Amino acid sequence: xxxxxxxxxxxxxxxVLIIILGLAVYxxxxxxxxxxxxxxxxxxxxxxSGPAVTVVPEAQTPAAGRTPVAADxxxxxxxxxxxxxxxxxxxxxxxxxxxxxxxxxxxxxxxxLLLKTPPFAQQETDSLLQxxxxxxxxxxVLGKKDTLLLRDILLKEGxxxxxxxxxxxxxMTLQExxxxxxxxxxxxxxxxYPHAVFFLNTLGGTAYLMRRDLKVRMLTQYYCxxxxxxxxxxxxxxxxxxxxxxxxxxxxxxxxxxNLTRKEEYIETLKSIRAKY
Numbered sequence: 001x002x003x004x005x006x007x008x009x010x011x012x013x014x015x016v017l018i019i020i021l022g023l024a025v026y027x028x029x030x031x032x033x034x035x036x037x038x039x040x041x042x043x044x045x046x047x048x049s050g051p052a053v054t055v056v057p058e059a060q061t062p063a064a065g066r067t068p069v070a071a072d073x074x075x076x077x078x079x080x081x082x083x084x085x086x087x088x089x090x091x092x093x094x095x096x097x098x099x100x101x102x103x104x105x106x107x108x109x110x111x112x113l114l115l116k117t118p119p120f121a122q123q124e125t126d127s128l129l130q131x132x133x134x135x136x137x138x139x140x141v142l143g144k145k146d147t148l149l150l151r152d153i154l155l156k157e158g159x160x161x162x163x164x165x166x167x168x169x170x171x172m173t174l175q176e177x178x179x180x181x182x183x184x185x186x187x188x189x190x191x192x193y194p195h196a197v198f199f200l201n202t203l204g205g206t207a208y209l210m211r212r213d214l215k216v217r218m219l220t221q222y223y224c225x226x227x228x229x230x231x232x233x234x235x236x237x238x239x240x241x242x243x244x245x246x247x248x249x250x251x252x253x254x255x256x257x258x259n260l261t262r263k264e265e266y267i268e269t270l271k272s273i274r275a276k277y
Contacts, residue, residue: 134203190231251271
């Protein structure tokens with residue numbers, strides 16, 4: 001008679017921990033091309049959840065203490081977004097891809113696809129499959145060509161990243177005020193919110209940011225915190241993420257960086273948010 005050896009629970013937990021840590025290290029040093037293999041392996045295993053109920057955020061500007069919104073801010077915001085897309089259309093590395101309808105139409109479609117297919121933003125580590133899916137979330141949703149396009153933009157357009165992030169965030173906050181006259185991009189808070197939690201509080205989201213340079217990482221974290229603050233004020237923080245830990249860490253990191261021109265503004269905004277909690 002064969003005697004089965006019972007493996008202690010502690011050993012099982014250690015093995016699981018080693019696997020997760022190994023994935024995190026591999027993700028940090030790995031290249032995007034490796035994601036395609038994992039995507040093929042997981043495509044048939046599960047489906048992501050559908051779109052959330054649309055709840056549009058209230059209008060506000062990123063920085064605290066600014067003057068009231070001007071009457072023509074809706075037109076200005078729309079023109080800024082159009083100018084950003086026009087600029088990208090003129091870049092050789094974008095033009096060579098021959099995007100149908102240009103970057104405006106292309107990225108509007110990509111954005112709608114991302115909002116329709118949110119990542120696992122809660123209890124990610126309940127399943128190893130969920131950890132792996134989060135690790136390649138953008139690749140799974142967008143595909144190889146568009147993931148590489150986004151990567152190229154982040155790598156080549158470092159000089160305009162701060163203004164670009166600000167333009168997109170402003171468009172989100174102006175949706176309710178501007179309505180039909182506002183920016184063409186549709187960014188409902190309740191659909192954007194899970195992605196903010198993803199980047200602030202999951203292995204997959206933080207691994208994506210670790211592969212980007214410091215500027216991209218800090219700007220993403222900064223605007224995710226602003227989105228989370230909006231969700232708190234609108235009582236839409238359904239995942240219950242505590243804003244204080246990521247906010248405190250980012251404030252500390254910002255003080256030590258020198259590659260952001262609006263660094264002091266970011267710090268002051270975070271201080272005003274932190275004071276409320």
